[in-house]
Every structure is written in structure tokens, then in C-alpha cells.
Amino acid sequence: MRPVICWFRQDLRLADNPALAAAQADGSPIVALFVLDDETPGIWRAGGASRWWLHHSLQSLGDSLEEIGGSLVLRRGRAESVVCGLADEMGAKAVVWNRAYEPYAIERDKRLKAALLARGIGAESFGGSLLREPWEVRTAAGTPFKVFTPYWRAGFAQWQPSPPLPAPTSLRSALADIESENLADWNLTPSNPDWSGGLRTAWHPGEPSAQFQLSGFLARLSEYAGSRDAPAAAATSRLSPHLHFGEISPRQIWHAVSSQPPSSSAEKFLSEIGWREFSHHLLFYNPQLPHAPLDPKFAAFPWSSDAEKFVRWTRGRTGFPIVDAGMRELWATGWMHNRVRMIGASFLVKQLGVDWRRGAEWFWDTLVDADLANNSASWQWVAGCGTDAAPFFRIFNPVLQGEKFDPHGAYVRRWVPELQLMPDEFIHKPWTAPSELRKGAKSYPEPIVDLAAARARALEAYRSLSAP
């Protein structure tokens, strides 16, 4: 019997996987395939932290497939040729996959589909990584949305997803022995040095862990609205990397959260899932989102070229504790609390005047949840050059933000041990502490900018955008 190839991409799960379910329903033997693609033109090659996650997620997916009588075939290369080649090799009946929405992925998949159909091989794609397809949600005029709130109201207020699909309990596997590469040979995990210790402590990639994480979050859902902005509180879901790799689907999350009693927390959290949808909507209709400001006024913005300050930002040595704590959390664990991402990003763009794309690139390389749509849309939001963007005058003050959201400095002390003994009163502005208190924190840097002066410079630069 001719097999169906189920091509796994950003959907590394068995449950609620429409492509896999369709392959099962077809009745043909199934070949589960993953392709490590660093070659497709325009691709955003996965960064270091993402590659670490991918390694473990693939391991987990392979294990899960084996438990139900299947296996995961690993190949490397330009995906179009690899998939086509394997389909030829197997005499495949069809290839199925769940859609991805990065511009290069859309182009690649379009070419692949045409190539397969031209060879008489079936090709079908499914929606499973988003709640709604980007083109499903439109304004009354039929145009894409530019602003989140109307997008959310139009697309999701009176809307319920269909229930998630169950995971297959046994896989009708292709009998032929199919050559697979060795995951270890892909060198996705770091060595010399192995910097992944903090990631291993913080995370457990894979579909079972994603479900575990979701149920843990549901148990503390009621705290979400009140504590989501406190980085020390661990009140957020921490589902972002699981979602990015598709170890859990947004439909599973939606279903689980909306089965809880209605609450402001549930509503707030679902709207955050909505921001993820909105980012993909924006990327779909604005393929330049990752590399060009949506607002053309920003084309000639006078960004700073101060490499030294940028490096200090990346390493968490700016002298502003809440910023440095966040950047060190990112470096150590591959993740940063959402509130601190906003503070740190605003600091880079507005206080240091550095191009948002430098920040986006750093995040891309260091985040385990690095996602082209979310990352690009969020940085454009912070920089004020997106469509639904933070107004230019919204400049976070890292001292005030720290005092507001980390009032006792618990988060800062966790990631900036130099400030362990600094009293709460000075924890977010240690340079103002009496000298005897600063002695214990001697290795902590002085602030690299004067907040008031930098703020004035930023306002001037942004104001000049709209001036004639």
C-alpha cells in the first residue's frame, strides 16, 4: 500500500493534530517525517535556544510515536527536495502537513504542493497551529485588521473552536525500513561549552510536559489577572515554547481554559492567546514585518550605533536592575517574563536608541519560544512602528516599573545576586544607596544612561518623525 507522509513541522504533537488525524483516517500506512531545514531561501534559521528545545521535542515526539507503533523519520536539507525525494522513494500516495505562516514557509509549501501534485502525489495542508486562519478574520470592508481590539472582537468574541481531536492510540506504520538520520548527529544541543544547564532546569520540552504545564496553570488560573505582571510570582502560563513548537495547540488551550468557570483571569489569558493569533494575522498580511517597520516614517529613523551599550544590554549589565534581571533570566533559561520583556525592550529602543531589529535578533537567538510572528510584531509594537503600536511617548522608566511590579525586589535578587543585600528601598536604583550599602554590590555596574536625558533624546527623535 502506498503510504501517506505526515510531515511534522511546528506541530510536534500527536493530539489535536489535524494532518495526522487525516492521515490516520485515510487508512494508508503512515510515515512520520521531520526535516531540519536551514536552507530554504529567506528562512529564519532557528537560534541556539530554539535548537536546544527542538532536539528534546523531537526526541519526545519520536518516543511518543514509538509507543503507538510508529517512528519518526529524520532528514536534513532543503525541505522541498527532501520531502519530494522521500515521497518518490516511498512511492507515497500523499503528503500532509499543518500550515505554518512564516512568509518563507508559505512560499516553500506552495512550491512543494505544486511539485507533488505534478508528480501525481497528493498534497494537503491543514490548519492546526492557529485558532483561526489569518484570512478568516476580516473587517466589514473585507480588509485585514490593523488594530488588536477590533480584530479580537470580530474574530473571537462570539466564536468557539471545535473540540480538539484525540491522539491516535495506535499508528498504522509503514512497514518498509526507512532510512533516518540520527538526532544526535544534528548537533542541536550545545557542547564546548554546554550552556544549556539553565534550560534543562527550567524546561521540559515535549507534548506530555506541555499538557502537564497546562494543567498546572489551570490550577492557578485565578491568580492570573492579578499577578501576571509580577515577574517574581510565576503566575503566567509559561506555555509559549510549547505553543511555538506545537507541542500543544491553541485549540487545546482554549478548550481547557473556557471549560473553567468564567473569570477575568480566563478572559485575560484567552486574549493573550488572541495576541498570538493577531501577530500571525499581521505577519500573514505584512510579510516584511520581521525586517521592516510597518510605519514607513521609520525607514530613516536615526538609530544609535553604540555597540558597547547594546552588548551591555544583552549581558544584563546596564545598571538598571529590572532590565538586567530580565536579560540574565533570558540568558540563563531561554525565557523572560512578559512584563520584563516590555521593560527591557522599551529600554533598548527608547533609552538606548538601538534599532528594534537588533533586539529582535538577540531574542531570536536566545529565546526558547522564539517565534517569528510574535517576536517581530511585539518588537514593532514596542518601537512604535507597528500598526497597533505603543505611542511614541510611552517610555517605560525601569526604576518605576521595577518598584511597581517587583516591589520587594524578589525577582531582581534572584537574577542579580550582586544586589542580594540591597534594601528594598534602593533595590531598583542602587546608585542612590548610601555608600556603605553600595560596597556590598561593588561588582554591579553604574547606570549606562541618564534616564531623564535619554528620555528627552528619545522624545525629540520620535517627534522629529512627524515634524515636517
Add this chain to the structure above:
DNA sequence: TGAAATGTTGGGGCG
């Protein structure tokens, strides 16, 4: 999903 500057109000000290 701001912050700072500016304006307003009202209680209390004081002559």
C-alpha cells in the same frame, strides 16, 4: 500593556 508636568483641592499650621 506610561511618565512627567501641570492643575486642583482641601486639611492644617500659623499669625
Add this chain to the structure above:
DNA sequence: ACGCCCCAACATTTC
């Protein structure tokens, strides 16, 4: 008792 000033505390405006 009264007017005056000071200045938190809060509200509004501006960037």
C-alpha cells in the same frame, strides 16, 4: 474666627 500659605494627594494634560 479668619485669611493666608504650604503641600500632600489626587486629577488632568502633555509628551
